């Protein structure tokens with residue numbers, strides 16, 4: 359038995375199979391056990407004690423990307439994301455990896471990811487490594503598995519990009535002030551894509567908002583929760599709740615972080631987090647909800663849009679990014695056939711299941727190619743890394759294009 363009420367959540371599945379075709383692992387393997395319906399049946403069997411935790415169970419649950427496409431497709435309202443994450447945590451706790459992996463994982467999860475200066479320092483070292491062209495030599499000597507991973511690293515920012523972000527900074531509203539908001543900077547997002555955060559702040563200030571970036575904030579905790587460490591997820595969540603204590607909206611530009619910040623009820627309960635969750639807003643959601651300045655400058659690019667799974671499926675935000683993109687003059691925007699199919703990134707899935715992830719990515723690349731677009735636009739850190747690796751081209755965040763259009767309008 360996982361937790362009280364879990365049985366009821368599982369029993370919502372009527373086994374209709376409407377979720378099968380949207381599931382990337384079902385499309386790849388074609389096995390019922392690699393489909394959402396099959397996984398629910400497996401979890402039900404374990405929950406009822408009909409099967410034991412065994413290798414086969416772990417394999418099929420582990421292969422799930424938690425993309426939640428099945429959740430959108432399901433007519434019965436099965437909370438698949440919650441179910442599979444509980445199952446993954448259960449596996450991790452009952453069947454922990456060996457001490458070496460556990461120690462390494464704990465170091466990364468507790469002493470690297472939540473510490474901004476550690477992540478930025480590591481990013482800086484990797485930046486030097488890329489700039490010195492040492493990567494060409496290293497690639498030559500690396501074993502093939504590591505070579506593949508090394509190639510996934512996107513071009514990293516110069517440390518100059520971090521100068522824009524200083525402790526507890528308040529960015530002034532431009533023109534008439536409309537309000538005051540917090541900005542959630544993220545962990546990998548802050549280190550790998552500071553220019554995306556900068557663009558987001560520029561868009562918000564251009565729209566009349568004073569933007570506060572508190573230094574006490576840290577990683578959202580999604581990586582800990584999904585990695586089987588709910589206790590540490592609580593530690594970072596508490597730090598965030600303390601850092602963002604003023605009752606103003608908290609704007610997020612990374613879909614994965616936004617989805618988890620909106621799910622802090624899973625850590626502390628519904629009532630205790632109601633107000634907190636009300637204040638979390640994806641930047642696209644916030645701008646469309648409150649109205650935004652229509653850009654006048656031209657951005658001439660042929661683009662297509664990739665729905666991040668944690669924006670479209672987890673937060674139900676699909677219209678707003680498109681509404682914003684369609685206001686930018688000069689953009690030639692063509693939709694993919696399946697813009698909300700996962701790109702295969704899924705946290706660290708593209709590292710731990712590199713071969714499956716590559717198959718999913720290849721499916722996505724064919725879809726992108728058929729649009730004739732030169733660039734993909736998205737709204738999530740992981741998608742930006744994965745699609746940069748896949749397309750070999752610059753992948754943009756929506757806010758970068760909107761900020762650029764505002765700038766071009768002034769010229």
Ligand code: SF4
Pocket residue numbers: 370371372373374375376377378394395398428431432433434435436
């Ligand atoms: S998860 Fe939903 S869509 Fe999939 S089989 Fe169950 S009820 Fe049908």
Ligand code: SF4
Pocket residue numbers: 380381382383384392393394397421422423424425426427428429438
């Ligand atoms: S979350 Fe994604 S990968 Fe997992 S079962 Fe659902 S559709 Fe398939």
